[in-house]
Amino acid sequence: MNSKPILADLTALAAVVAHRSFRKAADELGLSPSTLSHMIGALERRMGARLLHRTTRSVAPTEAGATLAARLAPLLRDLDEALAEVEDWGGRPSGTLRINASEIVARLLLRSAVPVFLQRYPEMALDLVTEGRLVDIVAEGFDAGIRLGESVPQDMIAVRFGGDARFVTVAAPTYLARHGTPRTPDDLMRHVCIRLRLPSGKLFRWEFARHGQEQTVDVPGALTLDHMELMTEAAAAGMGIAYVADRSARPHVDRGALAIVLDDWCPWIPGLALYYPGHRHVPPGLKAFVAVLREVG
Structure with a gap:
């Protein structure tokens, strides 16, 4: 190692490794990608080792770069916290x-x-x-x-x-007039339900509780969405029963576009x-x- 690296260059390396992108790291640091690239090059020369594998499409740390970035992370975090504590007095x-x-x-x-x-x-x-x-x-x-x-x-x-909050089962009055109103969670198996796909790819199972009895239902349904607001709107349009956050459904319920069903099976939670x-x-x-x-x- 020819000389000790400067803090700015070490911070630059940590940002590039964290983002796996010169552009995103440059945005975080308020630099241009070319300036950031020159800083990394200067650091590699000072360290006498290649720290990043770079292609036109990707960037990844070498074994040496990953090791250095892992050791730097807690040190830079401690430094940020120390500076923040001083700034508290400002x-x-x-x-x-x-x-x-x-x-x-x-x-x-x-x-x-x-x-x-x-x-x-x-x-x-x-x-x-x-x-x-x-x-x-x-x-x-x-x-x-x-x-x-x-x-x-x-x-x-x-x-x-x-x-407190809760999830509620809701449907449009027009849907309930055509298909009837479910009285228990098991009744949902005979209804058209609007399902939610989680970010993991799994389907969300509807959870109910009453008088200490808990029940989870994997509901049927032809329509699956990945956004709760879209589920609420689909239910308000009469496309089926949805299980959504009360906050999401409340404006539609208040104006009569949706009705809450299985109300006593939808408890309040923290x-x-x-x-x-x-x-x-x-x-x-x-x-x-x-x-x-x-x-x-």
Whole structure:
């Protein structure tokens, strides 16, 4: 090794390895891809070793690059946390807050916490990423995530908001007039149901509970969708019975486009929670967002 590498070059390597892309890493670092490529080249010369396999279509770490990136990850994270702790003394929160949530939750936040947060803290930027799949927020670089409280990993700190939640079975009055109203979950096997395909590819099984009795039904149906809002709209159009979040169905129920069936089989469960790692420094922006969430939620 000819000379010690500089921090900027090490950070560049970590970003490229994490994204497996010069373009995405450059976007994260606020650099041009060509500048980032020159930094990696300089690092390889200083280290005296090839760190990345590069082609016109892909980039991947060599064994040496992967080893170095793995050792760098906790060091760079500790450095970021140390700098963040110092910034806590600097006054108002600033920077970017990255939160992972479902699209339904994002819609809820856009109607409540987000406008208050951005108006109150103009130096902050909010990166709200919506995905159907559950992600590892630490591994994928998020400050926090949002999911149902019962699904939050035990090693996370959870902040409940929005009250309890439930999933409901709904259908259009026109559908019920033609096909009748199911009285038990077993009756669904004789109905047309709108099914949900999970990001994993599996079909979601409908879960019911009443008086301590739990029942799971793998419903039949000709229509399968991968988005709960689309399921709600399909049900409102009379295409069958759907099993969706109460928040998604409520506007349609309130205006009479949908009716809730099997109501007593759809119990309330712990609602939404924002969660974040308990062993890491909590950045000022996240503290501020939590405060707003508690205020409006």
